[in-house]
Amino acid sequence: MLQRRIDDHAPPTREAMREAEEIFYTHLRRVGLKHTDQRDTILHTFLETRDHLSTDELFRLVRKKDAKVGFTTVYRTLKLLGECGLASMVPFPDGTTRFEHQFNRRSHHHMVCTECGASVEFFSPEVTKIEEDIGRKYRFDATRHNFQIYGLCEDCRKRSSRKPV
Amino acid sequence: MLQRRIDDHAPPTREAMREAEEIFYTHLRRVGLKHTDQRDTILHTFLETRDHLSTDELFRLVRKKDAKVGFTTVYRTLKLLGECGLASMVPFPDGTTRFEHQFNRRSHHHMVCTECGASVEFFSPEVTKIEEDIGRKYRFDATRHNFQIYGLCEDCRKRSSRKPV
DNA sequence: ATGAAATTGAAATTCATTTTCAATTATACG
DNA sequence: CGTATAATTGAAAATGAATTTCAATTTCAT
Ligand SMILES: [Mn+2]
Ligand SMILES: [Mn+2]
Ligand SMILES: [Zn+2]
Ligand SMILES: [Zn+2]
Numbered sequence: 001m002l003q004r005r006i007d008d009h010a011p012p013t014r015e016a017m018r019e020a021e022e023i024f025y026t027h028l029r030r031v032g033l034k035h036t037d038q039r040d041t042i043l044h045t046f047l048e049t050r051d052h053l054s055t056d057e058l059f060r061l062v063r064k065k066d067a068k069v070g071f072t073t074v075y076r077t078l079k080l081l082g083e084c085g086l087a088s089m090v091p092f093p094d095g096t097t098r099f100e101h102q103f104n105r106r107s108h109h110h111m112v113c114t115e116c117g118a119s120v121e122f123f124s125p126e127v128t129k130i131e132e133d134i135g136r137k138y139r140f141d142a143t144r145h146n147f148q149i150y151g152l153c154e155d156c157r158k159r160s161s162r163k164p165v
Numbered sequence: 166m167l168q169r170r171i172d173d174h175a176p177p178t179r180e181a182m183r184e185a186e187e188i189f190y191t192h193l194r195r196v197g198l199k200h201t202d203q204r205d206t207i208l209h210t211f212l213e214t215r216d217h218l219s220t221d222e223l224f225r226l227v228r229k230k231d232a233k234v235g236f237t238t239v240y241r242t243l244k245l246l247g248e249c250g251l252a253s254m255v256p257f258p259d260g261t262t263r264f265e266h267q268f269n270r271r272s273h274h275h276m277v278c279t280e281c282g283a284s285v286e287f288f289s290p291e292v293t294k295i296e297e298d299i300g301r302k303y304r305f306d307a308t309r310h311n312f313q314i315y316g317l318c319e320d321c322r323k324r325s326s327r328k329p330v
Numbered sequence: 331a332t333g334a335a336a337t338t339g340a341a342a343t344t345c346a347t348t349t350t351c352a353a354t355t356a357t358a359c360g
Numbered sequence: 361c362g363t364a365t366a367a368t369t370g371a372a373a374a375t376g377a378a379t380t381t382c383a384a385t386t387t388c389a390t
Binding site for chain 1: 256278279285289291296302303305306308309310313314316317
C-alpha cells in the first residue's frame with residue numbers, strides 16, 4: 001500500500017535494536033513471561049520496517065527468517081509489543097487493522113485515502129494538547145487517543161473527475 | 166453503558182422526524198431503492214434514542230415495535246443511514262462498533278474509559294480545523310475524521326488506587 | 331540436571347458481519 | 361385498478377479476523 005513518509009530514515013542501528021529489546025524483555029519479566037527465539041524474531045522483523053503492516057504481512061516477513069513460527073505467535077507477540085508501547089494499531093478505513101512500531105518514532109497521525117488506501121503521516125502537537133485539556137476538564141486520566149483523517153488523495157480526485165460516476 | 170451527555174435534550178419532535186425521513190427517502194430515491202415499513206421502523210427507533218447502540222441493541226429495540234424485522238435488515242439499513250449522514254459509527258476500545266444518530270446533533274467527539282466503558286461527549290472545533298488544515302497541506306479532499314480519547318474515568322481511577330494490582 | 335510453568339503452533343472455535351436465495355413486496359405503467 | 365419488473369426481506373449459510381484449546385516442547389530457577 002502506497003505510503004508517503006515524512007520523517008523517513010534508515011533502519012534501526014544495532015544500539016537502537018538493543019534498546020528496544022531491553023524495553024520488550026523488561027516488559028516480559030514484569031508480567032512473568034519468558035524470552036523466546038520466536039519473540040526475538042518477531043520483534044526484529046517488526047522494527048526493521050516502518051510500514052503499516054497487517055498481522056498477515058508481518059507473519060509473512062517473519063516466516064522469511066524462520067519458517068517454523070506460527071501465525072498465532074505473531075498475533076500474541078504483537079499484543080505484547082502493544083502493551084509495552086513498541087507497537088500501535090492503525091485502523092484503516094477499509095476495515096483492516098495495521099500495526100506500526102513506535103520505537104524512536106515521533107508521534108504522528110494518519111490521513112488515509114478512502115479510495116486507494118494511500119496514507120500520509122502528519123504531526124499535530126495540537127491533538128496531544130486537546131487530549132490533555134479534555135482529560136483534565138472531565139477528570140479522566142487520558143492515556144491515549146485515536147485520530148485519523150479520511151478523504152480522497154490528489155490522484156484519486158483527478159481520476160474521479162476524469163471518469164465521473 | 167454509562168454515558169454522560171453534554172447537550173442532552175428531548176426526543177425529536179414530529180417535525181424533526183419528518184425532516185429526517187425526508188433526508189432518508191431522498192437518499193433512497195437517489196440510489197434507486199424503495200420505501201418500506203421495516204426501514205421506517207428502524208429509522209424511527211434509531212432517532213428516538215441518543216445512546217450509542219450496537220447493531221444488536223438497535224435490533225432489540227426495533228423488535229419491540231415490529232417483531233418480524235430481521236437482524237440483517239437492521240444491518241443493511243444502518244449502512245444506508247450512514248450513507249446519508251443520519252448515522253455515524255463510534256468504535257469503542259473494547260472492539261465493539263456502536264452507532265449514534267447525527268440528526269440535529271452538534272458534531273462532537275468521545276472520551277471513553279478503557280476500564281468500565283463509560284463515555285463522555287465533548288466538543289472540539291479545533292479538531293475540525295486540523296482536518297481542514299492537514300487536508301489542504303497534503304492536497305487531500307478531507308471528508309471526515311475519527312477522534313477518540315481513551316483513559317481512566319474518575320471512578321475507575323479511585324477504584325484502582327484503592328485496590329492496587 | 332530437574333521440574334514447574336510458560337510457550338508454541340495447528341486446529342478448532344468464536345463472533346461480528348456479509349452473502350445467498352427463494353418468497354414477498356413496492357411501484358411504475360398501461 | 362391489474363400486471364410486470366425489480367427491489368426487499370429474513371433465515372440460513374458463509375466468511376474472515378481474532379481468540380481459544382491442547383498436547384508437545386521449551387525456558388529457566390533451583
Ligand atoms: Mn504511521
Ligand atoms: Mn456521541
Ligand atoms: Zn487515493
Ligand atoms: Zn471507568
